[in-house]
Amino acid sequence: MVYHDTYSPDTYYYECQDCRWRETREEPVGTCPRCGGGVRNIAVPRE
């Protein structure tokens, strides 16, 4: 049984620089799936 912790450090948080698409992924993302623009990895603050 696999438990997905929403605050897992293995989760990446991406934001598109063009359309402001935002989503968390467990895998590295190179381009925005919505517009194909460049995305950047945003550090998720852990509380």
Ligand SMILES: [Zn+2]
């Ligand atoms: Zn985009």
